[in-house]
Amino acid sequence: MNAPASHVTIGDLPASDFIEMEHRLGAHNYKPLDVILTRGEGVWLWDVDGKRYFDCLSAYSAVNQGHCHPKILEAMVRQAGKLTLTSRAFRNDQLAYLYEELAELTGSHKILPMNSGAEAVESAIKAVRKWGYEVRGVPEDQAEVIVCSDNFHGRTIAIVGFSTDPTARQGFGPFAPGFKVVPFGDYAAFEAAITPNTVGFLVEPIQGEAGVVIPPEGYFRKVRELCTARNITLILDEIQTGLGRTGTLLAEEHEGIEADVTLVGKALSGGFYPISAVLSNSEVLGVLKPGQHGSTFGGNPLACAVARAALKVLVEEGMIENSAKQGGYFLERLRGVRANAIREVRGRGLMLAVELHPEAGGARRYCEALRQRGILAKDTHDHTIRLAPPLVVTREQIDWAMDQIDPVLTGLH
Numbered sequence: 100m101n102a103p104a105s106h107v108t109i110g111d112l113p114a115s116d117f118i119e120m121e122h123r124l125g126a127h128n129y130k131p132l133d134v135i136l137t138r139g140e141g142v143w144l145w146d147v148d149g150k151r152y153f154d155c156l157s158a159y160s161a162v163n164q165g166h167c168h169p170k171i172l173e174a175m176v177r178q179a180g181k182l183t184l185t186s187r188a189f190r191n192d193q194l195a196y197l198y199e200e201l202a203e204l205t206g207s208h209k210i211l212p213m214n215s216g217a218e219a220v221e222s223a224i225k226a227v228r229k230w231g232y233e234v235r236g237v238p239e240d241q242a243e244v245i246v247c248s249d250n251f252h253g254r255t256i257a258i259v260g261f262s263t264d265p266t267a268r269q270g271f272g273p274f275a276p277g278f279k280v281v282p283f284g285d286y287a288a289f290e291a292a293i294t295p296n297t298v299g300f301l302v303e304p305i306q307g308e309a310g311v312v313i314p315p316e317g318y319f320r321k322v323r324e325l326c327t328a329r330n331i332t333l334i335l336d337e338i339q340t341g342l343g344r345t346g347t348l349l350a351e352e353h354e355g356i357e358a359d360v361t362l363v364g365k366a367l368s369g370g371f372y373p374i375s376a377v378l379s380n381s382e383v384l385g386v387l388k389p390g391q392h393g394s395t396f397g398g399n400p401l402a403c404a405v406a407r408a409a410l411k412v413l414v415e416e417g418m419i420e421n422s423a424k425q426g427g428y429f430l431e432r433l434r435g436v437r438a439n440a441i442r443e444v445r446g447r448g449l450m451l452a453v454e455l456h457p458e459a460g461g462a463r464r465y466c467e468a469l470r471q472r473g474i475l476a477k478d479t480h481d482h483t484i485r486l487a488p489p490l491v492v493t494r495e496q497i498d499w500a501m502d503q504i505d506p507v508l509t510g511l512h
C-alpha cells in the first residue's frame with residue numbers, strides 16, 4: 100500500500116472537486132455524466148448545487164419503487180437496529196418470510212438468495228450444470244449453456260467470457276468453456292445450437308443493455324416448447340425486466356410462458372441494498388446440497404426485510420399497473436415526436452428507448468443536452484437513449500419530461 104493520499108475534508112465541496120477526487124483516486128471503469136447527486140425522492144433527484152432532475156434511468160431499474168421509498172426506508176431502519184447479519188451458519192427470522200412471499204408472488208418452488216445480479220447469474224449456471232450431470236446424465240464437464248449475442252448478464256469472468264461485447268471481454272481471458280452464443284430472437288439458430296449436452300438456455304426476455312431489444316412475437320413461446328421437449332432449463336434473466344419494469348411482474352408474462360429458472364435483482368430492494376435471487380422449479384435448485392454453494396451476505400435479515408418491503412409496495416401501491424399505463428402513454432408521446440434524428444422508438448411498460456440514426460452524432464450528446472434541461476438519461480451502445488423512470492411516475496411528470504425531451508430530439512443536429 101502507498102501512503103494515504105493528501106488529507107481531504109468532505110464538506111460542501113464544489114462539483115468540480117468531487118469530480119477531480121474521483122478521477123484521481125478511483126478506478127476509471129465508468130464515465131458518468133458529471134452530475135453529483137445528493138438526494139432523491141420518487142422520480143426526482145437533486146445535485147449538490149440544488150438543481151432538480153427527473154430520473155430516467157432508475158439506477159438501471161433498481162429503483163423501480165422510486166427513490167427513498169418511505170416504507171422500504173422504514174423497514175430497513177427498523178431491521179438495521181435489530182439484526183443485520185448472522186451468516187447462513189445460523190437461521191434468522193426474516194428469510195423464511197421472504198421465501199414465502201417471493202414464492203407466492205412469482206409461483207416459484209425454490210429460492211436461492213444472493214447479493215448482486217451477476218452472482219445470481221453465476222449461481223444459476225452452477226445449479227443448471229449440476230442438474231445437467233445429476234438429473235440429465237450429461238457426461239462430466241461436458242455441459243453446455245446457450246446464451247445470446249449482445250447479452251448482458253453482469254461482469255464476472257465467467258459472464259464476460261460469453262459476452263459478445265469486445266469492451267466487456269478484451270484483456271480478461273482466459274474464459275470458462277461451456278457456452279455457445281446464438282443470435283437473440285432467432286429461433287432456428289437456437290434450435291440448431293442444441294446438442295445432447297445442452298443443459299440450459301440463458302436469455303433476457305428483452306435485452307436491456309443492448310438497447311431495449313424486443314424479440315419477435317412468438318419467439319419465447321417456441322423457445323419454451325423446445326426447451327420442454329428437449330429437457331433444457333430455460334433461464335430467464337429478469338434482473339432488469341422483472342419486478343414491474345415492463346408493465347407486468349415478470350416480462351415472461353407478455354408471451355404467457357414460465358421459465359424454469361428466473362433471476363431477479365436490482366428492484367428486489369428498491370435500490371436500498373444489493374439483493375438478488377434465483378427462483379426455480381424444485382428440480383434445478385434441488386441439486387444444491389449443504390456446502391456446495393453459498394454467500395456470507397446472501398439471505399441476511401437486513402436484505403430480507405428490505406426485499407419484503409420492496410415487493411410489498413410494488414404490488415400494493417399498484418406500481419406494476421402504473422408501469423403498463425404510463426409506459427403506454429410515454430411511448431405514444433415519444434412516437435409523436437417528429438425529429439429527423441430518430442430512427443426508432445420502442446419499449447414495453449416503462450422500459451423505453453429512442454434509437455437515433457447513426458448520423459445523429461451519438462446518444463451521449465443528447466443525454467448531455469437532456470441533463471441541461473433537468474432530465475437524467477443514459478445512452479447505451481452509442482446510438483440509443485434509454486428512458487426508464489421509476490414506476491411511480493405520473494402522467495403529469497411524463498408531460499413535463501416530454502416538454503424537455505421533444506426540443507432536445509428535434510433541436511440537436
Ligand SMILES: *Cc1c(COP(=O)(O)O)cnc(C)c1O
Nearest residue numbers: 215216217251252253336338339
Ligand atoms: C444489471 C444486470 C445484471 C447484473 O447485475 P449486477 O447487480 O450489476 O451484478 C445482470 N443481468 C441483467 C439483465 C442486468 O440488467
